[in-house]
Amino acid sequence: MPRTLFDKIWDFHFVGQRADGRDLIYIDRHVLHELHAHHGFAYLEKQGRAVHRPDLTFAVQDHTVATKPGRDDRTNPSGTAFLEAMREGARKNGIKLFDIGDPEQGISHVVAPELGIVLPGATHAVPDSHASTVGGVGALAFGCGTSEMTHVLATQVMALKRPKRMRVRLNGGLRPHINAKDVALRLIAQIGVAGARGHVVEYTGSVVTTMPIEQRMTLCNLNIEMGGRSGFVAPDDATFEWLARRSYAPQGAMWERALGYWRTLASDEDADFDREVALDCGSLEPQITWGTDPSQVVGVSERVPEPSAIEPSRRAAAESAYAYMGLIPGTPLAGLPVTRVFIGSCTNSQLPDLEVAAAVVRGRRVAPGVVAMVVPGSSTVKRQAEAAGLDRVFRDAGFFWGESGCSMCAGGNGDRGEPGERCVSTTNRNFENRQGPKVRTHLASPATAAATAIAGRITDVRRLASGAA
């Protein structure tokens, strides 16, 4: 019987069926972070249980680390205890930690693929909902809670119900300045914040196959914002080239053998999906959220939608979003003044994201009154960006150039906006109060964020690039 790639990965990793009917799925790579890991370590210690495979387990400090240059454990006082507990737990349990100060520290979802820790066809778990970012290299990743994380520590498996399968076809070609963030936001707008609930999504189509790996990761990162259980892109030559020679990836003869297997990783042509979705991306313009959930999206040249244009079941949410965001229906998005811009997070903090933003910023200045930040996704990305001189471009323009971490995505490290501020952010959630109490977040691509920082108001990057703004 023809199978989807999801089925092939799932079936290979099937260990057995538990008494309660759940499938035990082996987890090849488990990555922890400091916000949740201490609960798991404390539980295992109390129960007298060991970590089953510390050699397949990694840990990062990302959620609570300060981004200020020269940071240490105490720069963000509310993170100190988490950082110390992570360090102690990793040491006691023999887990490799990318600690604060480590040249390879960074956001888990950036570090794991960048070092070749996750691989095509591998399963991956992280106690974080954006785990499926690494679907961009063809890995099957599950975000999980703290109890499930502890379960993986003790057993190296997850006890799961088999999800349904969805295929998303992204057709057409992207116009200049349009990238994965715009595509993902439009897709979430189309199917809604619960549109992929219960499904593992395979992203296909010409837009995806021509997308650089980092952009595939952006696409897969936002999978959870439409409720998806996981999401991935089947690996191809671009993936293999991207992964080759990365530190934790197989090398030499083992690489060749792995490559032979990875080339078989594709859905069979006539495999059935439980649901099919298509989006033509050819005419897409830069996308931006206007409301307080990631499905409340318009093109940057459009206006805040009128209630009459909104599906009746979504109108109450829209009314509440108008109020929180301080927006009147009919207002054009472009031109709204902003006082803060954030470029970073697991969604948009890799080297190509920073290159795109720097190309917009080069030779220009951040508008007066705007606090603009760039926080690279990993210390490696930061080093590479500095080698290419991008830090100078940003700093000369008046951006803050930070040390790597999750930063203002959820503000767990104290990086937050001021009440009432309007912020354009390359992150993944525009929820109320997420980037600080009363902060009004608009999600957009790095290009849109950079253009907005320069203009001091929401800006169509294509107009800025052509000198029309």
Added chain:
Amino acid sequence: MQPFRSHTAIAAPLLKDDINTDQIAPVLHGRGLKEDYKAMLFYRARRRDDGSEDPDFVLNRRQFRDAGILVTGHNFGAGSSRESAVWSMLANGIRVVVAKSFADIYRENCLQNGLLPIVLEPSQADAFAARVMAVDGAAPFTVDLVTQRISGPGGPEIAFELPAADRMRLLEGLDDIGLTLKHMDQIVSWERRAAAAQPWLQTARDTRMEDREDA
């Protein structure tokens, strides 16, 4: 995990869709590892801009202060995987959420902690919500997982269904890790098979270190 058999409590209506875990359990600063889960629940929604309590928020209203059942809309628990969004409910004595649907990770977190996630068909959910509004905290409802029924004032019993395996796990308060550890032989033999079929999966070493060792 505390077993769940039956729970009798006031039911509070929070009739919105897509309530996310940032709303249920906001990230608060300054408490370090010892979080106050009781205070965390809907921390911001409970307060007005000046920090004082918002008397209009449902769980602040006198009749719902001790609510133990929450009635809500679609996609409850969307967003972040943080388990504090379940722990903060339990810390406030809420052991049942009746919704039109749940976000996947949130539902898993409920089952891990003995919080009963009940899904009712939209029309049935709307009818139950109307009943809860009408009762307005004057009398409790009973949610019985043995019979899979909700009973209480203002109408007939309502049947709900939980997949048999999830139901058993909650009824018996089974230790999830304990259940899986019974399969340790299978896990170890899977590892042996994988080491032969895809050996790169069973090892995750920094190859730069190996180069150094070779040298």
